[in-house]
Amino acid sequence: MRENVVEVQGLTRRFGAKTALDNVSLGVRPGIVFGLVGENGAGKTTFIKHLLGLLRAKTGSVRVFGLDPVRDPVGVLGRIGYLSEERDLPDWMRIHELLNYTQAFFPKWDEAYARELLETFALDSRQKIKTLSRGQRAQTGLLVALAHRPDLLLLDEPSSGLDPVVRRDILGAIIRTVADEGRTVFFSSHLLEEVERVTDDVGMIHAGRLVLNAPLDQIKASHHRLTLRFRTSQAAPPRLPGILFCEGAGLEWTVLCDGALDVLRAAAEKQGARIVEEGTPTLEEIFVARVKQTPSARKEA
Amino acid sequence: MRSIGRALTWEFWRQYQWGFFPIFSWNTFLLFWIWLIPYKISGGAENSPRHIEMVTGWYAFYLYAALFSCGAVLLSGFVDKRKRMTFSVRHYALPVRTSVLIAWQMVCATIFMFMSVLAMAGFFRLVTGLSFPVLVPALFCSAVLVWTTAGLWFLVGSQVLTLLFFAVVPLLLIWGFGGIFFRETWQSEMGTFGKAPLPVLFLLFLISLLAAYLIGVVGAARDRRGDAFSLMPIREWFLERFGTLRVRQKRFSSPVAAQFWFEWRQKGLIMPIIAVAVHAGIIVFILVGVMVGDAFDTVLGFSFFQWFVWFHAGLLFGMRDTYSGKWEHGAFTATRPLNNRDLSFAILKAGGASIAVTFAVCVLALLPWVVMGSLEHLPGKHAAHPYLLAFGYLCGALLLSWTLMALGACITLTGRKSVLVIPLTVLSAFVVGMMTLTAFGVLSAGTRKTLFEAFEIIIALGCFLGVLAAFRAAYRKQLIGKGLVLLPAGLWLILVVCAASLYVRFHVPLEPVSVSLLLFLIGLMALSVAPLALAPLALSWNRHR
Numbered sequence: 083m084r085e086n087v088v089e090v091q092g093l094t095r096r097f098g099a100k101t102a103l104d105n106v107s108l109g110v111r112p113g114i115v116f117g118l119v120g121e122n123g124a125g126k127t128t129f130i131k132h133l134l135g136l137l138r139a140k141t142g143s144v145r146v147f148g149l150d151p152v153r154d155p156v157g158v159l160g161r162i163g164y165l166s167e168e169r170d171l172p173d174w175m176r177i178h179e180l181l182n183y184t185q186a187f188f189p190k191w192d193e194a195y196a197r198e199l200l201e202t203f204a205l206d207s208r209q210k211i212k213t214l215s216r217g218q219r220a221q222t223g224l225l226v227a228l229a230h231r232p233d234l235l236l237l238d239e240p241s242s243g244l245d246p247v248v249r250r251d252i253l254g255a256i257i258r259t260v261a262d263e264g265r266t267v268f269f270s271s272h273l274l275e276e277v278e279r280v281t282d283d284v285g286m287i288h289a290g291r292l293v294l295n296a297p298l299d300q301i302k303a304s305h306h307r308l309t310l311r312f313r314t315s316q317a318a319p320p321r322l323p324g325i326l327f328c329e330g331a332g333l334e335w336t337v338l339c340d341g342a343l344d345v346l347r348a349a350a351e352k353q354g355a356r357i358v359e360e361g362t363p364t365l366e367e368i369f370v371a372r373v374k375q376t377p378s379a380r381k382e383a
Numbered sequence: 384m385r386s387i388g389r390a391l392t393w394e395f396w397r398q399y400q401w402g403f404f405p406i407f408s409w410n411t412f413l414l415f416w417i418w419l420i421p422y423k424i425s426g427g428a429e430n431s432p433r434h435i436e437m438v439t440g441w442y443a444f445y446l447y448a449a450l451f452s453c454g455a456v457l458l459s460g461f462v463d464k465r466k467r468m469t470f471s472v473r474h475y476a477l478p479v480r481t482s483v484l485i486a487w488q489m490v491c492a493t494i495f496m497f498m499s500v501l502a503m504a505g506f507f508r509l510v511t512g513l514s515f516p517v518l519v520p521a522l523f524c525s526a527v528l529v530w531t532t533a534g535l536w537f538l539v540g541s542q543v544l545t546l547l548f549f550a551v552v553p554l555l556l557i558w559g560f561g562g563i564f565f566r567e568t569w570q571s572e573m574g575t576f577g578k579a580p581l582p583v584l585f586l587l588f589l590i591s592l593l594a595a596y597l598i599g600v601v602g603a604a605r606d607r608r609g610d611a612f613s614l615m616p617i618r619e620w621f622l623e624r625f626g627t628l629r630v631r632q633k634r635f636s637s638p639v640a641a642q643f644w645f646e647w648r649q650k651g652l653i654m655p656i657i658a659v660a661v662h663a664g665i666i667v668f669i670l671v672g673v674m675v676g677d678a679f680d681t682v683l684g685f686s687f688f689q690w691f692v693w694f695h696a697g698l699l700f701g702m703r704d705t706y707s708g709k710w711e712h713g714a715f716t717a718t719r720p721l722n723n724r725d726l727s728f729a730i731l732k733a734g735g736a737s738i739a740v741t742f743a744v745c746v747l748a749l750l751p752w753v754v755m756g757s758l759e760h761l762p763g764k765h766a767a768h769p770y771l772l773a774f775g776y777l778c779g780a781l782l783l784s785w786t787l788m789a790l791g792a793c794i795t796l797t798g799r800k801s802v803l804v805i806p807l808t809v810l811s812a813f814v815v816g817m818m819t820l821t822a823f824g825v826l827s828a829g830t831r832k833t834l835f836e837a838f839e840i841i842i843a844l845g846c847f848l849g850v851l852a853a854f855r856a857a858y859r860k861q862l863i864g865k866g867l868v869l870l871p872a873g874l875w876l877i878l879v880v881c882a883a884s885l886y887v888r889f890h891v892p893l894e895p896v897s898v899s900l901l902l903f904l905i906g907l908m909a910l911s912v913a914p915l916a917l918a919p920l921a922l923s924w925n926r927h928r
């Protein structure tokens with residue numbers, strides 16, 4: 083079995099009184115697309131910064147390709163293509179200067195691929211980075227992250243602020259391509275629709291804690307949205323195993339649960355309810371349910 | 384808030400409330416010492432003509448300093464800090480006419496500046512009992528501030544013109560206004576300092592305010608409709624024809640070479656360009672006959688004393704980039720697959736190259752005088768060995784420039800402003816404390832000498848042990864190898880031998896041997912090699928937080 087590309091154990095990070103990451107453990111298998119989802123300020127960027135060695139793991143350990151990114155930045159960063167959330171690029175450079183400069187750091191730089199991407203994104207290589215639009219800036223950042231065909235592509239909120247066309251092109255094509263070549267993609271986002279479209283594994287982070295980490299298929303298979311109808315009006319929400327979210331009143335309630343369907347059906351029947359509708363929730367619904375658990379559901383959980 | 388005026392005034396005050404009092408208290412504090420120290424040190428009588436002359440000169444100087452410090456605070460608050468020296472988009476999105484926006488900002492800024500100078504000078508007058516001028520300097524400072532902001536708003540969109548404006552216009556204003564209201568007075572006596580005819584003064588001030596207002600409105604209105612003044616067409620034309628000359632086409636031989644280019648392109652040419660500009664200015668002054676007799680001294684002075692600015696240049700070199708002025712290394716630079724040693728050394732190397740080019744410019748500028756034999760006329764005690772002395776000075780200046788630049792870069796490489804602020808505060812407190820104690824005669828000459836000698840030895844020991852600890856830490860963290868520990872040690876020994884030789888050759892014949900001074904020099908020499916350990920350490924601290 084191949085070693086995990088990313089292996090994080092018991093990572094905790096505090097900034098003053100705020101706990102940005104709380105005992106996070108996570109492994110990313112090679113050749114997959116891993117999506118880290120969470121609200122703004124949940125700790126996604128902090129986590130990625132640890133993978134890049136920009137933050138030192140004060141508690142716990144971080145290994146990327148089996149290496150410590152702080153002790154061996156060349157060994158780790160030389161195999162990573164990174165696109166930051168702020169699209170941090172030197173404004174004073176022209177695109178071709180940036181390509182020429184970046185090329186020097188990566189022996190595996192693929193010039194033909196860089197040219198191809200330049201054409202795909204319709205970028206003018208003579209243009210100064212300062213004058214690029216937000217979308218073009220993201221495309222340029224992605225270009226330099228991809229052109230050396232990295233073993234791990236790290237994207238921090240790659241589609242934030244981009245128009246739908248660029249978003250679809252960039253995320254759909256590039257992430258899939260890179261993953262298909264046996265490379266690994268790790269990206270963070272709060273746009274769950276796009277995560278659902280491209281990821282193999284999903285990690286959900288909330289207030290610094292990793293609340294869920296599993297393959298997307300498994301997550302979808304284990305979560306169910308059920309509409310229950312009771313014979314008599316209910317004052318309190320139904321109590322089902324693995325309930326995450328519940329809304330409704332009186333006779334009809336809709337619940338979102340994590341558990342085996344048979345068990346849920348039996349529990350509903352026991353409480354005198356009939357399941358009138360069964361469905362698979364979207365990733366967004368699962369995420370919202372986990373983040374915004376109703377008090378009763380939290381108690382139940 | 385029911386009115387636009389009140390809302391804008393409130394915003395202005397909220398922005399500057401924390402700037403006003405520190406500036407006021409700092410300047411007042413300085414002015415107080417300016418008044419106190421000269422006569423305490425010189426031992427002359429209070430308010431004697433000599434004392435007044437000294438104080439007036441310093442007063443004028445500090446007015447300029449206050450003007451620029453206030454101006455800097457005001458301007459930094461006015462502007463959209465991240466991008467341009469103008470109003471932010473938020474301001475432009477307000478349902479307010481540009482003329483109102485400008486008027487309010489100008490009126491608030493004028494009142495702010497006027498009040499701060501008024502308070503400062505008034506307080507000074509109250510404390511010292513001298514009839515210091517209040518109104519004229521306050522009007523002068525306000526007018527300069529208003530013109531500076533108006534100019535900035537007018538030129539927004541062109542960084543080149545803005546920089547040029549910053550360099551030239553304040554000087555012209557100081558020269559012009561100073562010529563009218565200051566020059567004749569501050570050089571004569573205190574009593575005539577504020578005797579410019581007041582109605583004329585006010586009229587001139589109002590006219591200049593109005594003119595500045597109109598210029599500001601035109602500039603800001605243009606900027607607001609996205610039609611800012613730009614040199615872009617000229618730039619594009621130039622780049623179309625000569626662009627390939629300055630664009631690097633060749634591949635870099637290594638990541639370190641690429642990083643060096645990255646640092647050099649951003650920061651490397653700033654100091655050489657300044658050196659060329661200074662020397663070009665001197666040539667112009669010589670040609671128009673303003674500076675003839677003292678031209679040689681100026682060129683020599685600039686060459687030998689430029690080390691003073693290299694600390695600031697070093698701070699710039701260590702920054703993430705010159706545009707953002709940020710200290711913390713961002714994702715782009717911090718994720719280069721380079722280790723901390725190579726990344727920090729690329730920065731130091733760019734700084735070193737910049738020093739070399741700047742000194743080359745200075746040496747070239749000095750050559751005509753060497754040819755003309757002016758060095759033979761060096762004043763002082765060493766006229767018998769002019770070339771040796773000049774060479775010694777030059778090497779000393781080079782070493783000092785390198786040391787200060789590299790230490791400055793190490794400070795910013797840490798990414799933490801407290802690393803600069805705390806030592807500077809402690810040092811300033813020490814100097815002010817010593818000056819105070821001396822001024823009040825608390826310390827006798829003997830005690831003062833002993834204290835300074837002890838200070839020299841403490842500094843020497845601190846430097847030496849500190850540098851040793853830095854190398855140990857860098858080695859233990861595997862930031863540097865054995866070679867980079869032994870090489871600096873050798874370099875330090877060579878420097879110590881050179882410094883001791885120069886000390887014996889030039890200092891010993893004139894004054895008795897001072898062990899503390901010698902130790903001080905040896906300790907300081909360690910600082911020249913310290914950046915080889917400090918820079919990777921600082922960057923590591925910044926990069927892996």
